Amino acid sequence: MKKESVLRDKSFGFAARIVKLAQFLHNKNEYVLAKQVLRSGTAIGGVIREAEYAQSNADFINKFSIALKEANETDYWLALIKVGNYIESNLYESLCADCNELIAMLVATIKTLKSKEVKN
Numbered sequence: 613m614k615k616e617s618v619l620r621d622k623s624f625g626f627a628a629r630i631v632k633l634a635q636f637l638h639n640k641n642e643y644v645l646a647k648q649v650l651r652s653g654t655a656i657g658g659v660i661r662e663a664e665y666a667q668s669n670a671d672f673i674n675k676f677s678i679a680l681k682e683a684n685e686t687d688y689w690l691a692l693i694k695v696g697n698y699i700e701s702n703l704y705e706s707l708c709a710d711c712n713e714l715i716a717m718l719v720a721t722i723k724t725l726k727s728k729e730v731k732n
Contacts, residue, residue: 619717623657626710630654649689655682656714673725680718687711
């Protein structure tokens with residue numbers, strides 16, 4: 613049984629919301645934005661899961677850094693989707709809040725891991 617992980621659970625829940633957003637965009641014939649936000653928004657959790665089997669602490673930090681980059685990219689696509697008037701403000705704000713929470717958690721985790729690496 614896997615150890616509970618708030619970051620893993622939140623990234624999975626966020627990815628599920630992104631899948632629904634991508635389906636909505638696809639139905640609006642906005643294929644490019646749908647594909648981009650789907651790829652980056654689901655990659656966050658995918659890379660976090662991949663990090664569970666990192667080969668070293670440096671590999672673990674690298675995986676979380678990649679997840680952070682994907683989260684930042686997702687934030688960009690969400691802003692572009694909002695500017696294009698594809699989603700309502702309340703949905704945009706909710707998705708951005710979740711994305712920014714993931715970003716904050718990833719930044720904190722990376723900082724903690726790097727500080728432990730320096731101490732060793």
